Amino acid sequence: MRERDAYANLVLPSILRRYRLKDRDAALATELGYGTLRAAGQLDAVIEACADRPLHRIEGPLVDAMRLGTYQLLRMRVPEHAAVATSVDIVRGLAGSRSSGFVNAILRKVAETAAAKGAEEWLAELAPDEKEDPIGHASFVHAHPKWIGQAFADALGSHEELPAALAADDARPAVHLLARPGEITAEELALVTGGTEAPYSPYGVHLEPGSGEVGELDAIREGVATVQDEGSQLVALAVSRAELVGEDxxxxxxxxxxxxxxxxxxxxxxxxxxGTLDAVEQTEHRADLVRKSTxxxxxxxxxxxxxEAPLPDGAFDRVLVDAPCTGLGALRRRPEARWRRKPEDVSALAKLQRELLLAALRHVRVGGVVGYxxxxxxxxxxxxxxxxxxxxKDLGVTVERLDARGYLPGVPELGPGPHVQLWPHRHGTDAMFLTLLRRTA
Ligand SMILES: C[S@@+](CC[C@H](N)C(=O)[O-])C[C@H]1O[C@@H](n2cnc3c(N)ncnc32)[C@H](O)[C@@H]1O
Structure with a gap:
């Protein structure tokens, strides 16, 4: 992962298959792999506090093993002898006994300090001061880079809710399924998968975290259900429900x-x-995936x-721009992403987002709706x-904002509008954002 810059959710399933890990073993490997990646920055600070040198001066494989050991000690409460011994064994096999001695010493120190102070108290002590820097504190304690904590606080409008938001973002999420309309109802899908009907999306089903390999579910294999966060379902539904002027x-x-x-x-x-849907995608293999899934x-x-899609202007009743973005709202589903993303990614994407929104406003007809x-x-x-x-003023089209909250009846805590911002800690969804614009001329 560290070496190849790979995506954990793409790599891990093949590792589980290669080593024939099933059930409890697979669940443990998943928790260990995803959890360690999710907490990497926080674990590094703990390791540095116990080592006599900065992390960049320690060989990569040793850092990996220490992260795994530290995660087990601090976040999984695995007994010291087991957590230390497994990490030390890995290093001995890879890099010899001098390195394994070093890793053993550091992990013992982590274990002893955590036992003496209490893991949570120790993390709070290593974090920036809570009163002086509440955002830095919450970000560290819940294992997020501070710039992301700051972005969440800005969007929430205060830092009071930030610890809850970051804690929910740091927890392992439930898998959400979409019951394909016209194929199966959410009630039936919940019954055949052992899941529960989603609270807000009429097509959603939630599975318990760790309920096994989703791809093996019959409903997925048969194509009547797909994996989709409930927040993604809700924003797409709102676009499908928004009131048009004139006939759909x-x-x-x-x-x-x-x-x-x-x-x-x-x-x-x-x-x-x-009716019909035209679907545009710039990347060839992703366009193929759309063909397959639809x-x-x-x-x-x-x-x-x-x-610059080869499609007519002023022709569509509803246009969705699900813009390429930093994905900061879906970090809980992409364990490594929070440490890979950089603040400078935001401005490059914002330009592309504006251009795509402008294109959508060209393609939508007067009286039609664009969902951003x-x-x-x-x-x-x-x-x-x-x-x-x-x-x-120079767009050549005029638009009005619709109150998007009105198209998500029953969903609480949607804020002052007119846009909608969903949150893991409020709605149990990814942090999806939606604006609805109706073209007026
Ligand atoms: C957030 S994802 C869309 C997710 C998708 N709507 C779904 O629900 O599965 C953004 C997509 O936009 C694509 N993309 C990036 N730049 C684009 C462009 N200029 N035109 C069209 N698609 C683009 C990316 O390849 C990516 O697949």
Whole structure:
């Protein structure tokens, strides 16, 4: 992972298969792998506090082994002898007994300090002072880089809710499924998967964390259900429900469709009324994924840049821009992402987001609706992008903002509007953002 910059959720399943790990062993390996990646920055600070040198002067494989050991000691409460011995054995095999002696000494110190002070108290002590720097403190304690904690606090409008938001973002999330409209109901899907119906999405089902390999579920294999966070379902549903001026002619567009999660839901919904969805995706292999996942639905996939898609202007009733973004709202599902993302990623993406939103406003017809969605709550990617476009006088189109909250009945704590920001700690979803704009001329 560290060496190849790989994605944990793509790598881990093949590792589990290669070593034939099943059930409890697979669950333990998953918790250890994902958990260690999720907490990496915090674990590094703990290791540095116990080592006599900075981390960048320690060989990579030793750092990996110490992270695994420290995670077990601090966050899984694995007994000292087991946590230390497994990490030391790994290092002895890889790098010899001098290195394993070093790792043994550090991990013993971690274990002793955690036992003496209490793991949580020790972490709070290593963190920036809570009164002087509440955002830095909460970020450290809940294992997030501070710039991400700051972005969450900015979007929440205060730092009071931040510890709850970061704690929920640090917990292992439940897998959410989409019951494909017209194929299976959420009630039936919950019954056949042993899950529970989602609280807000009529098509959603939640599975318990650690309930096994999702790909092996019959409903997934048969294509009647797909994995999709409930927040993603809700924002797509709101786009499908938003009030149009004039008749819905059933021509919908998804401008950033790969890998196809929302295209499946929108394609199924528009298909129920005899309409069609055009789905645009710039990356070829992701366009192929959209083709695969929407097979059997009235969806036409275009491999093209959404900023200049070969599609008519002023033609679509509903356009979804699920913009490429930093993904800061879905960190709980991408264990390594929080330490890989950098603050400078935001501005490059904001430009692309503006251009895609402008393209969507060209393609939508007068009276039609554009849904601008990100799986990031960062203000520069959300209200910053939308505000910048809506204020412009040179667009050639005029728009009004709709109160998106009105299209998510029953979902609590949606804030002052008119946009919607979902949160893991409030809604149990990823932190999805949605603005609805209706073209007025
Ligand atoms: C947030 S993802 C979309 C997720 C998707 N809607 C779903 O629910 O599965 C953004 C997608 O936009 C694609 N993308 C990036 N730049 C693009 C562009 N200029 N035109 C069209 N798609 C683009 C990315 O490859 C990525 O697949």
């Amino acid at each position: 002619t059933g021509r919908w567009l998804d401008l950033c469709a790969g890998p196809g999660g929302k295209a499946v839901l929108l394609g199924a919904l528009v298909g129920l009324d005899g 097979d059997g639905l009235p969806v036409t996939v275009h491999h093209a840049d959404g900023r 969605v990100t799986c990031s709550p960062h203000l520069s990617e959300t209200v910053g992008v939308v505000g910048g476009i809506v204020r412009r």
